[in-house]
Amino acid sequence: MQHRKVVHLNMNLWSQYAVIALMVTVSLLYTLGKLAPQFTTRALAAASASLVQPQRAGVMQALGRRLRPAQATGSCGDGCGTCGSCGTSRPASERAEAQPLEFRPRQKLGDAVTPQ
Structure with a gap:
């Protein structure tokens, strides 16, 4: 026992x-x-490429196709924006301009709030 x-x-x-x-x-x-999205995408693409080889079993090829990241498919409809031909990004004139940061000192508890 x-x-x-x-x-x-x-x-x-x-x-x-x-x-x-x-x-x-x-x-x-x-x-x-x-x-680390770029590293992950590259690692998934490499793993997918090795699994999709014709000498692999069908289950392994299906797993490789499922692991393939969207950026690695190369289709124009996936919206990755890496080639610039899909038209999903806004023109430079419509992009928001960089705005500087403005730091203000803290107000003390006894100070009255004045509108600026």
């Missing part, structure tokens, strides 16, 4: 470790996608 209980606890512990590792991996990939 004692041996069976130890094995059961050990399997429960390993399943907890597996769930934690999965959660950490998913959060790492999400953070990497948010903080």
Whole structure:
């Protein structure tokens, strides 16, 4: 009885470790996608290109097509704006001009607010 209980606890512990590792991996990939989008896009495009090879199994090719980022498809309708031919970006005359930052000192509690 004692041996069976130890094995059961050990399997429960390993399943907890597996769930934690999965959660950490998913959060790492999400953070990497948010903080380094170009790196993530290049990595996904490279993985997709290696999986879509004709000698791969059909399941692997389907996974490669699913992993392919939208920018790597090269179609004009995806709206990536990298080539400048899709017309989704605004002309330079319509873009907002840069506005300087204006810093004002804090008002003291006893000072009255005066309109400027």
